[in-house]
Every structure is written in structure tokens, then in C-alpha cells.
Amino acid sequence: MSRLLVLFLLLPPVIPAAALPHRWVYVVRNLRTDRDLDEIRQIARIASAHGLNGLVLSGGLDRLEQQPADYLERVRQVKAICAQFHLELIPQIFSAGYGGNVLSFDKNLAEGIGVTAASYVVRNGEARIEPDPGLQLVNPDLEDYKGKPSARLPITGAAGQRVLRGYHHRTPR
Numbered sequence: 001m002s003r004l005l006v007l008f009l010l011l012p013p014v015i016p017a018a019a020l021p022h023r024w025v026y027v028v029r030n031l032r033t034d035r036d037l038d039e040i041r042q043i044a045r046i047a048s049a050h051g052l053n054g055l056v057l058s059g060g061l062d063r064l065e066q067q068p069a070d071y072l073e074r075v076r077q078v079k080a081i082c083a084q085f086h087l088e089l090i091p092q093i094f095s096a097g098y099g100g101n102v103l104s105f106d107k108n109l110a111e112g113i114g115v116t117a118a119s120y121v122v123r124n125g126e127a128r129i130e131p132d133p134g135l136q137l138v139n140p141d142l143e144d145y146k147g148k149p150s151a152r153l154p155i156t157g158a159a160g161q162r163v164l165r166g167y168h169h170r171t172p173r
Contacts, residue, residue: 024054024090031059031074041081048085055082058092063104 025047029036044055057078060067064075082089094102102109119130 022054023052024056025052025087026056026058028058031071031078034074037074037077037081040078044081044085044087048087052087054088054090056090056092061091062093062102066104 025043027040027043029040031037040055040057047055060071061075064072079089119132120127121130122128
């Protein structure tokens with residue numbers, strides 16, 4: 001079995017490169033240190049040697065105006081590395097994931113579930129949401145039972161039967 005696996009791995013690819021025009025490697029680095037550049041250079045060298053033709057770079061490019069000057073210099077160096085190894089540089093400008101980079105500009109851009117009929121209390125010119133009052137369970141431990149369902153519980157039906165919100169069914173015996 002292991003010989004078959006080795007043989008399979010040594011076979012040339014069945015799909016010709018011309019059929020796959022976009023052969024990219026995805027790289028995530030924050031470009032904070034020169035070590036990131038060394039790693040990208042190594043990845044680019046290996047990708048180029050294996051016939052890849054693009055490098056997708058993710059790492060804060062959608063907030064360039066918030067990056068320090070050394071970050072921008074490293075971006076230029078990544079561009080030069082890609083040119084050296086004949087790889088197209090594809091910057092990931094907008095990631096639709098958790099929106100961390102977009103929210104770094106304005107946290108009010110976060111989307112949430114719509115709320116209707118929420119109660120607010122205004123104090124000192126500031127409105128804050130008022131939490132709903134706590135849920136009150138009537139007879140939660142079912143200790144209030146004297147031979148028949150508690151008058152405080154909206155249970156109807158004969159012994160051995162349950163009624164829940166208009167649905168009536170027999171309790172298994």
C-alpha cells in the first residue's frame with residue numbers, strides 16, 4: 001500500500017497548468033518584522049518552483065493609513081519578492097470575515113440583529129437599554145400540588161394527560 005502511495009505522489013499532475021490559470025498561494029503575515037519578509041521570500045521561492053503564479057497576501061492591507069512607515073516599506077519589499085519569483089501579488093484588501101480591520105476604523109459599523117420594542121432609560125442625557133424584568137416561573141419546583149394541578153399553573157387535562165399550549169397528548173405509561 002505504501003508503494004502505491006509513493007507512486008501516486010511521484011506521478012505528474014493529471015490537469016495541465018494551462019487548465020488552471022490561477023495557481024496561487026495564500027499567505028497571512030502582519031509584516032511587523034523582517035522575519036515575516038524572510039518567510040514570504042521562502043514561500044514565494046517554493047511556490048514559484050512548483051509552478052504557482054500568484055501570491056495572495058493577507059495582513060492588514062485594508063487599513064494601510066493606520067500602519068506605521070516600516071509596514072509600508074515591507075509591503076514594497078513583498079512586491080519586489082513577488083516580481084523576483086514571477087508571482088502576481090494579489091492583496092487581500094477587504095476580508096468579509098469578522099470585520100476586525102473595518103471595525104478598527106469605527107466600531108459602529110458592526111452589524112447586529114435588529115431590535116424592536118426595546119425599553120430605554122435616559123439619565124444625564126444618555127440613553128441605555130433597560131433589561132427586561134427577570135422571568136418569573138410559577139411553582140417552578142411543582143411542590144405546590146394538592147391532588148390536582150396548582151391553581152397558579154395553566155395546566156388542563158385529566159390525570160395521565162398533558163396539555164401544552166393547546167396541544168393535547170397522552171403521557172406514556
